[in-house]
Amino acid sequence: MRLGILATLLSAVALVFAQEEGETERVLETNPEFAVGASAQWPESNPFGHVVNGERNTLSVLVENKSDKNVTLLTIGGSIHQPDTDKLLKNLTTLTYGIDLLEGVKLQLPYSFHSEFKTGDHRLNLWLEHLTDNEKYRVQVLDSIITVVEPEGSLFDFKLLITYLITAGFLGGLGYVAYLSFAPQPKSRPKKSKISEPVEVTATGAGGYQEEWIPAHHIKKPKKATGSRPTSGDELSGGETSGAESSGKKIRKRKIWMGSSYGFVNRRRQFYLILFWRFHILFLLNRASLALFISVI
Known part of the structure; x- marks a missing residue:
């Protein structure tokens, strides 16, 4: 009984609100x-x-x-x-x-x-x-x-030009990255340092030189007998000469190798820097073009 009365009251209230909303x-x-x-x-x-x-x-x-x-x-x-x-x-x-x-x-x-x-x-x-x-x-x-x-198409349509520029920049960036990734890079050969030729110096003077001022053992050299073995001094001087020449060649090769490796690292670093700045500039241009396109729209 109570439930029936409650349902009747709720329906009456809902009817009153519906009439008010309709009005x-x-x-x-x-x-x-x-x-x-x-x-x-x-x-x-x-x-x-x-x-x-x-x-x-x-x-x-x-x-x-x-x-x-x-x-x-x-x-x-x-x-x-x-x-x-x-x-x-x-x-x-x-x-x-x-x-x-x-x-x-x-x-x-x-x-x-x-x-x-x-x-x-x-x-x-x-x-x-x-x-x-x-x-x-x-x-x-x-x-x-x-x-x-439909809107009339025109070559000088500002929105269309911005769309073309954004698309061209995006495709150009992808093509450049693909070229750097798959195209073979030219190898640069290290330049050999030129060895300066010895310069012959000739003494100039009217009368030449005076022998009395020069020691005798510097002027007259002892003649070596035919078939005689070289002395220890000669062997030492030859060994010293060969050692100096070999050490000079090693130092020169080491300098060339260090120069080539440093140049390779430097070129690689420059390549990555250029690639980074190009991508950064391309990203800024695309972002500015997109913002301008949205503001125009």
Whole structure:
């Protein structure tokens, strides 16, 4: 018994709330005493009323309060329908204003919507809602056939050029990386250091040199007997000469090897630095182009 009474009370309360919501959300289609007059027109740059896909299309809505009552403009909205069957395709953007309309004053307001429809003829329906004597009314602003077209292509289209630049930069960067990764790099040969030739110095003088000032053992050298073995001094001097020559060759080879290895490491470091900066610059250019493209859109 108690459950039945409780269910009855809940249903009654729900019915009361539903009636209140229906009263608050009720919109009257009639315009009392033609309190508000409204019309719409296309801009001078679009006299035929073409709607371009992918762009923002704008109309001018002219509103006038023709009564002596307090009228508040609430919203302006629209919808797209099929011209033959009047089937709803899409509701357009609803703009909220909340402006008080003075008596006898005409107010021109812009209304914009974005188009992404199939090309051809469609029916455009615009309306506005206003509040008069605490009642909400809807007034038809425009009901006409429009033609949806695609944007005209141009070589000097800014958006298209930015898209091409971003694509070309991305493909160029990929091609450069592929070239550096798979193409063989030319090997640079180390340059051999030129050995300076000994310069012969000749003593110049009028009378030559005086032998009395030179020791005798420096002037006259003892003759070696034929078939005689070299002395230990000769062997030592020959060994010293051969050792000096071999050490000089080793030092020269070591310098050449160190120079070539240092040059290889230096070239590799330069290559990675150049590659890093190119990628960094390419990334900054792509990011700037993308930001500019988004701001233009």
